[in-house]
Amino acid sequence: MVFLSISACCRCLCLFLGAALLLTGCGNEWNDPYPAAERGANRLYSAFSERPKHLDPAISYSNSEIGFIAQIYEPPLQYHYLKRPYELIPSTLDGMPQIRLYDKAGRLLPETASGDQVERSVYRLKLRPDVRYQPHPAFSLNEDGSARYMNLDASQSRALQTPSGPMALAEPGSRLLTAHDYVYQIKRLAHPSVQSPIYGMMSEHILGLKSLSALIKSALDSAPGAWVDLDTMPLPGAVAIDDQTLEITLEDKYPQFIYWLAMNFFAPVPREVDQFYSQPALRNGNVQLDTWPVGTGPFMMVYNNPNARIELSRNPNFHDERYPCQGQPEDIAAGLLTSCDARLPLIDSIVFSREKESLPYWNKFLQGYYDESGISSDSFDQAVRVNINGDVNVSPAMSAQGIQLQTSVRTSVYYMGFNMLDPVVGGRTPEEQRRAKLLRQALSIVLDQEEFISIFLNGRGQPGMGPLPPGIFGHLDGEAGINPVVYKWKDGAPQRRSLAEAKALLAKAGWPDGRDAKTGSPLVLNLDTTSGGLGDKSTMDWMSRQLNQVGVQLVIRSTDFNRFQEKLRKGSAQLYFLGWNADYPDPENFFFLFYGPEGKVAHGGENTANYSNPEFDRLFRIMKNQPNGPSRQAVIDQMLNLVREDAPWIYSFYPKSYVLRQGWLQNFKLNNVASNTIKYQRIDAASRAQLRAEWNDPLRWPFLIMLGGLVLLLWPALNAYRVRSGLDAFGKQVRKR
């Protein structure tokens, strides 16, 4: 531009500024990432960071995937939205399942019968008669009753390879849910090509699931790649008595099975849907059940671009389900019962936008373009204020925006595990085991979890007292619930035992001042971790310093995730840091992490510490078959005493969820177990539109000043050029300026 004449430059700049001014005359919300036509719509705006790998209900097992499919599929049961502790209620059922127990002779047993006596558990589920599937081309029929879209060719399939997928096909059909659909899905769990993560576990319980898998495998071997009609293959463990009645038979007593009936693995999949997606043209075009779910739930998928945006809209066929009218006492004050008896869902659609980075997500939340958000560590100070009493609330700036904070202790536990197969921290001989136990107890005291939570989690955690987090039956608060190995009760609160006590334990363990009492060599422990980034260094340094207080040296062995898992599988790790998120709210789902037959090295199970205690295993077998009540609590107390005393884990903390929601998002209650909660939420769309417009009025003047600054910078340059071009080789002015 500098090589144009000055007047031309001036003309260009004037045009540019004129255009900028013209632009500033446009409407508000220039930064709105959504189409203007959506403004004022009854939609929920949320985000996802990872593209979902699986949307097939037989496969999905990660929270990020379940967040989508839980809105679409309906397992037989669900959790009450408001009641705590978590309570199972019917979802597509007419009532709760009837459970009958039988012995070897086929005689009916009482519910209290012990696991040893029970040969069969039969769950009878009666379906509601009014549950219909979402509109979908798989249900679309010709006049003669044959499937309309069953022989799609490659060109038709290509037309479906858009974000609208099969929903682009005209005249989709629907039908009533039947018990056969549940049977079909249970059979899919055994399908070798589906690769359901719970098949291994369920095949130990559901009658005939293992032999069904073998049958399907042989069918696949004889006709590779062909669709296998599961209706032709018998499964005695799952039978549709009639269209409305389903019977599931287990080979043992497994009371926790009822929780599985509230998970996506047991959501119905109709045979015709499976057949529709098995068409080679669709399969090759990646239009599959794993990418395009079909359910009876409140929402259905209408747009699927997992790289940018996923959209669910209201299922017009959703059955009559009402907002709950009962909850916790505090729910009334929180306004959570104002929608009592309203027909669900309360919003029309959900838009999930992909945000790979937390910063853009956070900033868009502050601009009102997302309705709820978590809080990253970077944004914590901006978002949350903690007063001297330890009460947390949103910062004044956010409060002024109407943003509200909800916190809840998650049904998860984080722990530092000791590999019990290791000679130092686990011990091989009885003497080594005695010493190792004292060492583990000492280390449990030394690692100050309160400090860890305060420094590294911004207080978003509760110190661990055992494997059971709050909200799980068996967890006790107060003095009865403390871990006596690490804490003592003083002045009405748990107090961590002193370093002196830890040192005394260490000395008893044969490591006075962190040195071998016989050889004098220092005690060096190795912590295997997948952490290794700059942000994790401070955490690792902190841990090293903590152990150094008693003379123990900690070596951090950072490794990638695969090697870490391999070390756990082979038992070559010594100390490691892990967490466990509950599948369902039952103590069995935590205690099985210590159960001997679940040992990682010996059995490939989830007991990564390879803890083995026959007494614990005996109590576990009793506890897992008991109903919640005083006798179960008594057994749990014994089990807790054992794992606290043996200390195979350092019970670090129970994480706390901190979720911010905009003021216009109503009926929002954190639920750590259920994911199908969006149907209860309500949006005040008018208020959102108004506030968004207020918050996002573009600030024009700084931009104009920047443009002006650029002009000011250019001006002397242009002037200098004009002077210079008028000079001769000796610097003499030869042309008029």
Added chain:
Amino acid sequence: MFAYILRRVLYAIPILIGVNLITFALFFMVNSPDDMARMQLGVKRVTPEAIQQWKAERGYDKPLFLNETSAGVAQITDTIFYSKSLTLFAGEFGRSEDGREIGREIRERMGPSLAIAIPTFLVGLGLTVSLSLFLVLFRGTWLDRTGVVLCVGLMSISSLFFIIGGQFIFARMLQLVPISGYESNPLVAWHFLILPVTVAVVAGIGSSTRWYRTLFLEEIGKDYVRTARAKGLSDTAVLFRHVLRNGLIPILTGVVVVIPTLFMGSLLIESFFGIPGLGSYTIDAIAAQDFAVVRAMVFLGSGLYLLGLILTDLSYTLVDPRIRLK
């Protein structure tokens, strides 16, 4: 020239095989097929049978390079390397580990990547050449010195700073554009692209301007420039007609080679601005240990780079009549 091009294309084949081999070896040095299966199946309740089944379905149950259980050619062909890597030469990208067709993904994501890369490339090139000529025009003055200091400053700042700073100032504070997002409709897309393109251009100004300035300064000291000045040509005429044209040869080396690789997208920009392009596809694949996508993207990247090198050689003949390709 045809013979030259043919020769270069033939040279490219062993290079691509080598790149494939190295990618394969590096990937499987870090990840075993078991690890890949675990990554796809999750870490909860995964049985050894499920892992075996996953590997068998995707052909990862074979040996890596040599199948001693097979006979004849099958010893080579019935291996993971042959079945997964060499098929790329037939244009078969195959499917990602989660079952999606890679070729289709690449076609879908190429558009968003190019929507960022082409304007960034063109605006960036035009701006940096203009700025460097500007600095050369005022060489030795305070304008030149200030410009160089600014360039060094811009070079020294991480591109992440420009991204976060740009998002904060223009999208969060001034609220002029969306913070992130993408829309394939070109009438709407500019709304989302203006900030990432501006950020990418500004982040690249410093180093390119300094480099081009050095090239032009080298040219401007040559005899033919003095001759041109002596015959009375103006500064602008000398710069545009002589210096720019002669300075283009080294610039072309750096510029033409990147043109084909524009398809590959930008890792950081796409990630922060929510652009569903090929850069973020590659990053996602690495994070998910998706070997099928990683090998396809490395193959595509190296192929495009080799194409860029050939195009660079060809472009020399266009700007310098003395160069003849044989």
